[in-house]
Amino acid sequence: MTAPPASVARWVDEVTQWCAPAAVRWCDGSPEERADLCRLLVERGTLIPLARPDSFLARSHPGDVARVEARTVICSATAQDAGPTNRWADPDLTRADLRARFRGSMAGRTLYVLPFAMGPIGAAATRYGVQLTDSPYVALSMAVMTRLGTAALDRLHHDPFVPCWHSLGAPLAPGQADVPWPCDPERTCIAHFPDQPAIWSYGSGYGGNALLGKKCLALRIGSVLAQREGWMAEHMLLLALTSPEGRTWHLAGAFPSACGKTNLAMLAPTLPGWTVRCIGDDIAWLRIGADGRLRAINPEAGFFGVAPWTSLASNPHGMATIAHGAIFTNTALTADRDVWWEGMTAQPPAGLTDWQGRAWTPGTPGVGPAAHPNARYTVPVTNCPILDPAWHDGEGVPIDAILFGGRRMGTIPLVNEALSWEHGVFLGSTCASETTAAAEGATGVVRHDPFAMLPFCGYHMGDYFAHWLEMGARLDAAKRPRVYYVNWFRKGSDGRWLWPGFGDNARVLAWIAGRLAGSTSARRTAVGNLPAVDGSDAIDTSGLSLAPGAMAQLTAVDVAGWTREIASVRAFYATLGNRLPAALARELDQLQSRLAATAKAG
Numbered sequence: 001m002t003a004p005p006a007s008v009a010r011w012v013d014e015v016t017q018w019c020a021p022a023a024v025r026w027c028d029g030s031p032e033e034r035a036d037l038c039r040l041l042v043e044r045g046t047l048i049p050l051a052r053p054d055s056f057l058a059r060s061h062p063g064d065v066a067r068v069e070a071r072t073v074i075c076s077a078t079a080q081d082a083g084p085t086n087r088w089a090d091p092d093l094t095r096a097d098l099r100a101r102f103r104g105s106m107a108g109r110t111l112y113v114l115p116f117a118m119g120p121i122g123a124a125a126t127r128y129g130v131q132l133t134d135s136p137y138v139a140l141s142m143a144v145m146t147r148l149g150t151a152a153l154d155r156l157h158h159d160p161f162v163p164c165w166h167s168l169g170a171p172l173a174p175g176q177a178d179v180p181w182p183c184d185p186e187r188t189c190i191a192h193f194p195d196q197p198a199i200w201s202y203g204s205g206y207g208g209n210a211l212l213g214k215k216c217l218a219l220r221i222g223s224v225l226a227q228r229e230g231w232m233a234e235h236m237l238l239l240a241l242t243s244p245e246g247r248t249w250h251l252a253g254a255f256p257s258a259c260g261k262t263n264l265a266m267l268a269p270t271l272p273g274w275t276v277r278c279i280g281d282d283i284a285w286l287r288i289g290a291d292g293r294l295r296a297i298n299p300e301a302g303f304f305g306v307a308p309w310t311s312l313a314s315n316p317h318g319m320a321t322i323a324h325g326a327i328f329t330n331t332a333l334t335a336d337r338d339v340w341w342e343g344m345t346a347q348p349p350a351g352l353t354d355w356q357g358r359a360w361t362p363g364t365p366g367v368g369p370a371a372h373p374n375a376r377y378t379v380p381v382t383n384c385p386i387l388d389p390a391w392h393d394g395e396g397v398p399i400d401a402i403l404f405g406g407r408r409m410g411t412i413p414l415v416n417e418a419l420s421w422e423h424g425v426f427l428g429s430t431c432a433s434e435t436t437a438a439a440e441g442a443t444g445v446v447r448h449d450p451f452a453m454l455p456f457c458g459y460h461m462g463d464y465f466a467h468w469l470e471m472g473a474r475l476d477a478a479k480r481p482r483v484y485y486v487n488w489f490r491k492g493s494d495g496r497w498l499w500p501g502f503g504d505n506a507r508v509l510a511w512i513a514g515r516l517a518g519s520t521s522a523r524r525t526a527v528g529n530l531p532a533v534d535g536s537d538a539i540d541t542s543g544l545s546l547a548p549g550a551m552a553q554l555t556a557v558d559v560a561g562w563t564r565e566i567a568s569v570r571a572f573y574a575t576l577g578n579r580l581p582a583a584l585a586r587e588l589d590q591l592q593s594r595l596a597a598t599a600k601a602g
């Protein structure tokens with residue numbers, strides 16, 4: 001290896017002095033290094049080799065299983081800069097506090113130096129980071145999720161990098177035996193310093209808490225840089241949709257955690273002749289291209305996907321993606337050394353070991369699921385059989401439509417087209433969703449999650465809304481993406497899904513394509529443009545066996561439901577004070593008066 005950039009070398013020295021690791025290892029992202037890390041992790045008992053090729057199972061500490069939003073802080077200069085939707089922490093106090101925790105925290109462990117790129121190396125959109133960590137599992141995962149290694153390090157002779165300081169917080173005294181998943185859940189803290197920018201994460205080895213290129217850099221710090229520099233960092237999947245006639249559209253979709261991004265990005269359409277290609281499943285960086293269009297890249301290089309309910313029926317391309325070279329975390333283990341999770345097959349195989357390593361017998365009173373509900377797989381995107389070659393294009397793909405969504409049992413239609421860019425930004429700002437196992441805390445509680453960015457926007461949410469309006473204003477009207485709000489999660493009065501979802505979501509995408517092509521007309525309603533219930537402008541439901549009246553219910557304007565929705569949005573907007581853009585307050589008032597007119601007419 002050539003000499004590392006002085007700035008990186010200096011920082012590595014400082015952290016080495018402070019954290020006192022037993023060794024330092026500079027990672028190059030090579031296959032040999034992967035094999036070596038896997039071997040080491042198997043020896044320690046962190047990874048269990050699986051029957052499928054080059055694949056392993058990790059079991060985390062039961063207290064370290066998801067993002068911890070309550071311990072994630074934004075350390076901007078003032079609390080106002082972070083805004084009411086974030087946990088703000090004083091930068092100086094947090095630095096002092098975390099420094100104390102980091103002191104000696106890597107004793108007995110190896111410090112891994114992980115130079116990485118978010119985006120294709122050398123592209124204008126790409127940003128760089130260096131993560132220092134004492135977790136070989138994190139080193140292994142970062143090499144999958146990012147473009148990690150020598151090529152990224154070489155860029156740092158010229159390009160700036162975001163320092164990402166990470167420790168498990170589990171120093172080893174001489175002779176002390178290690179545990180399979182070291183961590184310090186009681187003292188975990190994930191701190192973001194947008195003005196440096198820098199990321200300090202202590203105590204957790206799991207997912208977004210520890211793989212710092214992902215939510216910390218690409219979204220929380222990314223969103224701050226994007227606002228300053230005039231681009232967008234979003235919690236979005238990216239896909240290319242091609243019609244039977246061969247016309248292709250690019251769609252971006254923001255749904256909250258565990259609400260269907262990966263599944264939509266890998267969609268296997270049930271409508272004959274339609275194809276989907278995957279560009280990204282979680283994060284998109286968007287900027288206005290030389291052609292005046294909004295162009296998006298996927299800054300990641302891997303998928304960190306939800307395992308439960310992934311099956312050959314629901315996501316065959318996902319199943320193919322994880323057939324080899326996959327690190328599973330917190331799934332169940334089968335008797336023949338493979339993985340299993342709820343929803344993979346209708347019946348669990350006999351002889352399962354649950355995610356905590358205990359023999360698992362379904363039906364035993366008090367026994368939980370075999371796989372943790374937030375069990376995940378980590379795989380390179382190049383494993384995906386429908387990966388679009390454009391995933392690696394630094395210019396990005398031109399976005400034709402933006403989808404927002406969430407997990408909502410009632411009120412929100414299957415698909416709703418925004419009346420304008422402003423109305424589209426309004427729809428994004430009003431997103432609410434039932435909470436999921438992706439984050440610590442209760443699940444199934446509806447909370448406002450604007451643009452699916454509630455846990456990921458690194459600055460004031462009102463200013464973030466304003467940034468969306470400004471980006472639209474910079475785009476020619478004819479080049480602005482159209483905006484849709486979708487909801488796959490409506491339930492009937494019997495508690496069953498009204499819409500089959502998954503591959504059948506292609507039917508909704510096809511309707512959107514018809515709208516983009518100008519060949520499909522819609523019903524203009526108080527809440528937006530909705531599909532016809534039947535006829536040639538309706539969503540194609542041929543071959544589906546839906547409950548009677550399901551399509552009418554999925555595309556109706558539920559006046560009572562929307563009245564409650566408006567009250568809830570008004571209360572949420574009020575928390576943003578005078579940083580709420582006037583255009584959005586106006587959109588809310590206009591929706592209310594349109595709805596009142598509908599109620600009167602109806």
Ligand code: GTP
Pocket residue numbers: 255256257258259260261262263264281282304305306307308309310314438488489497500501502505
């Ligand atoms: P993050 O990685 O946390 O950001 O999640 P995600 O948005 O990528 O969600 P993902 O696609 O992994 O789906 C999460 C859960 O929702 C899985 O259990 C899926 O099986 C389920 N799901 C996804 N799409 C659908 C759908 O169309 N209908 C229904 N009923 N469930 C779905």
Ligand code: SPV
Pocket residue numbers: 066067206207208209214215256257258282304438439
């Ligand atoms: C999410 O929670 O939105 C995820 C998983 O994609 S994590 O990387 O842990 O944030």
Ligand code: MN
Pocket residue numbers: 235256257258282
């Ligand atoms: Mn996500």
